[in-house]
Amino acid sequence: xxxxxxxxxxxxxxxxxxxxxxxxxxxxxxxxxxxxxxxxxxxxxxxxxxxxxxxxxxxxxxxxxxxxxxxxxxxxxxxxxxxxxxxxxxxxxxxxxxxxxxxxxxxxxxxxxxxxxxxxxxxxxxxxxxxxxxxxxxxxxxxxxxxxxxxxxxxxxxxxxxxxxxxxxxxxxxxxxxxxxxxxxxxxxxxxxxxxxxxxxxxxxxxxxxxxxxxxxxxxxxxxxxxxxxxxxxxxxxxxxxxxxxxxxxxxxxxxxxxxxxxxxxxxxxxxxxxxxxxxxxxxxxxxxxxxxxxxxxxxxxxxxxxxxxxxxxxxxxxxxxxxxxxxxxxxxxxxxxxxxxxxxxxxxxxxxxxxxxxxxxxxxxxxxxxxxxxxxxxxxxxxxxxxxxxxxxxxxxxxxxxxxxxxxxxxxxxxxxxxxxxxxxxxxxxxxxxxxxxxxxxxxx
Amino acid sequence: xxxxxxxxxxxxxxxxxxxxxxxxxxxxxxxxxxxxxxxxxxxxxxxxxxxxxxxxxxxxxxxxxxxxxxxxxxxxxxxxxxxxxxxxxxxxxxxxxxxxxxxxxxxxxxxxxxxxxxxxxxxxxxxxxxxxxxxxxxxxxxxxxxxxxxxxxxxxxxxxxxxxxxxxxxxxxxxxxxxxxxxxxxxxxxxxxxxxxxxxxxxxxxxxxxxxxxxxxxxxxxxxxxxxxxxxxxxxxxxxxxxxxxxxxxxxxxxxxxxxxxxxxxxxxxxxxxxxxxxxxxxxxxxxxxxxxxxxxxxxxxxxxxxxxxxxxxxxxxxxxxxxxxxxxxxxxxxxxxx
Numbered sequence: 001x002x003x004x005x006x007x008x009x010x011x012x013x014x015x016x017x018x019x020x021x022x023x024x025x026x027x028x029x030x031x032x033x034x035x036x037x038x039x040x041x042x043x044x045x046x047x048x049x050x051x052x053x054x055x056x057x058x059x060x061x062x063x064x065x066x067x068x069x070x071x072x073x074x075x076x077x078x079x080x081x082x083x084x085x086x087x088x089x090x091x092x093x094x095x096x097x098x099x100x101x102x103x104x105x106x107x108x109x110x111x112x113x114x115x116x117x118x119x120x121x122x123x124x125x126x127x128x129x130x131x132x133x134x135x136x137x138x139x140x141x142x143x144x145x146x147x148x149x150x151x152x153x154x155x156x157x158x159x160x161x162x163x164x165x166x167x168x169x170x171x172x173x174x175x176x177x178x179x180x181x182x183x184x185x186x187x188x189x190x191x192x193x194x195x196x197x198x199x200x201x202x203x204x205x206x207x208x209x210x211x212x213x214x215x216x217x218x219x220x221x222x223x224x225x226x227x228x229x230x231x232x233x234x235x236x237x238x239x240x241x242x243x244x245x246x247x248x249x250x251x252x253x254x255x256x257x258x259x260x261x262x263x264x265x266x267x268x269x270x271x272x273x274x275x276x277x278x279x280x281x282x283x284x285x286x287x288x289x290x291x292x293x294x295x296x297x298x299x300x301x302x303x304x305x306x307x308x309x310x311x312x313x314x315x316x317x318x319x320x321x322x323x324x325x326x327x328x329x330x331x332x333x334x335x336x337x338x339x340x341x342x343x344x345x346x347x348x349x350x351x352x353x354x355x356x357x358x359x360x361x362x363x364x365x366x367x368x369x370x371x372x373x374x375x376x377x378x379x380x381x382x383x384x385x386x387x388x389x390x391x392x393x394x395x396x397x398x399x400x401x402x403x404x405x406x407x408x409x410x411x412x413x414x415x416x417x418x419x420x421x422x423x424x425x426x427x428x429x430x431x432x433x434x435x436x437x438x439x440x441x442x443x444x445x446x
Numbered sequence: 447x448x449x450x451x452x453x454x455x456x457x458x459x460x461x462x463x464x465x466x467x468x469x470x471x472x473x474x475x476x477x478x479x480x481x482x483x484x485x486x487x488x489x490x491x492x493x494x495x496x497x498x499x500x501x502x503x504x505x506x507x508x509x510x511x512x513x514x515x516x517x518x519x520x521x522x523x524x525x526x527x528x529x530x531x532x533x534x535x536x537x538x539x540x541x542x543x544x545x546x547x548x549x550x551x552x553x554x555x556x557x558x559x560x561x562x563x564x565x566x567x568x569x570x571x572x573x574x575x576x577x578x579x580x581x582x583x584x585x586x587x588x589x590x591x592x593x594x595x596x597x598x599x600x601x602x603x604x605x606x607x608x609x610x611x612x613x614x615x616x617x618x619x620x621x622x623x624x625x626x627x628x629x630x631x632x633x634x635x636x637x638x639x640x641x642x643x644x645x646x647x648x649x650x651x652x653x654x655x656x657x658x659x660x661x662x663x664x665x666x667x668x669x670x671x672x673x674x675x676x677x678x679x680x681x682x683x684x685x686x687x688x689x690x691x692x693x694x695x696x697x698x699x700x701x702x703x704x705x706x707x708x709x710x711x712x713x714x715x716x717x718x719x720x721x722x723x724x725x726x727x728x729x730x731x732x733x734x735x736x737x738x739x740x741x742x743x744x745x746x747x748x749x750x751x752x753x754x755x756x757x758x759x760x761x762x763x764x765x766x767x768x769x770x771x772x773x774x775x776x777x778x779x780x781x782x783x784x785x
Contacts, residue, residue, distance in 0.1 A: 149731060149732045149733065149773075150728050150729050150730070150731045150732075151701050151729065151730050151731055151732040152732070153729070154729040154730070169774055170733070170772055170773070170774065171772050174772075176732050176733070176772065176773050176774050177701060177732040177773060177774070178773060178774025178775075179774070227648075297634075299632070299634065
């Protein structure tokens with residue numbers, strides 16, 4: 001006869017209520033059959049039989065609450081002995097404390113160390129006074145949630161996860177990080193890269209499957225973005241400088257240019273084309289912004305003579321940054337045609353590796369979405385990135401009056417290891433000057 | 447950059463430091479006329495004369511003690527102990543004198559001494575000549591212990607060791623002497639006490655030093671190729687001071703670690719690293735830290751047994767796979783293949 005006791009189903013559980021009995025006196029019970037549903041402080045859970053036999057008596061009726069360890073039923077496994085005659089650890093066999101399991105002698109190849117991992121304690125060696133259910137490590141891989149890796153416990157704390165609902169797939173049924181994928185709504189790669197505590201991503205216990213978080217496979221592109229940007233954000237000391245330029249003349253000029261372009265059947269010029277060219281010219285004037293930090297071990301930084309501007313493109317497949325090489329040597333029309341061709345290639349996944357590497361500076365423009373201003377993360381190994389907002393009509397003080405003028409805001413994110421605030425400010429002043437005197441942008445030089 | 451062997455990098459660095467600073471001189475058994483058991487000092491007696499390249503009697507305690515005295519008086523001796531096994535004869539001089547004089551006498555004398563010595567095995571030299579006992583020195587406050595695994599690091603760490611004002615045990619390795627690599631032409635010393643991430647990755651942190659750092663890089667590269675694994679490799683470079691920060695930061699990222707060592711497992715350097723990770727990254731571990739080490743036997747002479755006692759690439763791969771499986775990766779097992 002085996003006594004079935006109220007199990008501990010969560011770390012905080014002290015007592016449990018019988019929600020409903022699935023087996024009744026006289027029923028045959030196999031290992032793994034659900035015996036009873038138990039309501040804990042967290043959830044209602046199925047409790048399965050660890051031993052086979054016939055349910056002979058129910059000791060706690062449905063609705064009643066008892067503390068952990070209280071016998072709730074008797075299971076007849078063929079041994080006629082009365083339960084009262086047995087020790088509390090009846091199911092473990094002898095109650096006498098057995099000597100510790102012999103530690104394996106030095107193996108000829110002592111490759112690994114986790115003795116407990118490969119040889120879990122066996123029931124016979126456990127002294128009777130230790131509650132059995134705290135020590136038993138199920139040999140099967142579908143664990144009961146009692147063991148969790150330190151990482152899992154931390155994540156559970158931070159995200160308020162209920163580990164009693166998680167099946168452990170690690171050694172001995174340990175709950176490992178991989179078992180939380182369904183509970184953590186966030187992409188695993190991103191979660192692994194974070195170290196600081198953050199707002200809980202769990203949306204709480206799942207009550208309605210339709211409203212549950214969904215697992216989405218991470219694409220290769222997304223993984224590369226995640227890795228590169230976390231590394232950039234983690235290792236590069238970013239600082240941000242924002243300027244605003246009056247773009248009124250630039251807008252008029254663009255209208256004129258496009259009128260001519262239309263007449264000649266040429267492609268239209270966008271504000272972004274003008275800004276890319278202006279950026280290239282400003283970089284030529286401030287070559288130290290067009291530079292790369294090499295490494296902490298290096299004695300040198302790289303100042304680039306070529307001005308290769310990466311253009312951030314929100315393609316269908318994710319963020320890509322194709323590069324316009326020697327942007328300072330190309331006309332606004334050429335830049336426009338090339339930028340458009342690269343964006344089309346990006347959407348078709350047709351960009352070659354060469355077209356996506358070799359950049360010395362990046363321009364990211366969210367103006368087309370009406371964004372006023374934003375900051376961007378540097379695209380390593382570049383030293384800086386320009387985030388360009390929308391060109392919009394704003395009330396502007398012009399002389400003594402307030403008039404509507406086109407204005408554009410842009411923010412330079414710079415690597416402070418090689419670029420100082422004053423240099424960033426000088427660069428932005430040059431860029432502002434070019435935008436406010438836009439004929440200098442399109443003037444063809446020798 | 448010039449491609450050199452580890453041996454050549456050591457030789458060239460000794461020579462350039464002797465040219466740079468006339469206080470630098472060499473002592474050791476058979477380093478002059480015989481040009482060193484492993485030829486690190488080849489040609490130096492002819493170039494610098496016997497005042498700066500001293501052949502000594504076979505008496506480690508004596509010449510190590512003499513070097514400590516010379517260092518206290520301002521010279522910069524670089525002692526070669528033929529293999530680390532023989533350093534046991536000088537243990538008292540190193541542990542009780544070199545390591546303690548600066549602190550015990552209130553900083554009145556520094557001991558800018560370098561003891562160069564190779565560890566290793568695998569050459570059928572028997573139990574007494576095949577040990578890796580750098581741990582004995584890494585255990586002692588007052589000592590610095592560095593262990594390069596590449597020709598470039600051999601140069602940078604030897605520069606740092608010679609220019610350091612504390613006694614430094616400079617661990618070489620018999621199996622690395624003929625390995626080749628790019629060596630910078632400029633003389634930039636390494637920072638003693640700084641580990642190096644030689645390969646960035648996210649799946650697991652693989653930690654080693656000396657020969658095991660070399661094996662770690664090879665295994666990580668091979669598994670990247672064959673299994674697509676993304677393993678981060680850390681070369682400790684310095685055993686004391688130990689760069690705990692780099693280890694902890696890495697494990698916080700990867701959530702799992704395997705430590706490799708060529709010495710015995712029990713009470714070893716791997717144990718110190720595992721404890722460091724447990725202290726600093728406990729809440730980030732998804733699996734227990736595993737160690738790979740030598741069999742706990744005096745090194746056998748028989749080639750077959752010697753190979754079996756040493757940790758192999760397969761042992762490393764198995765430990766990596768076990769650890770990755772414990773965090774839910776499903777991988778195929780490689781067989782044990784010792785030849």
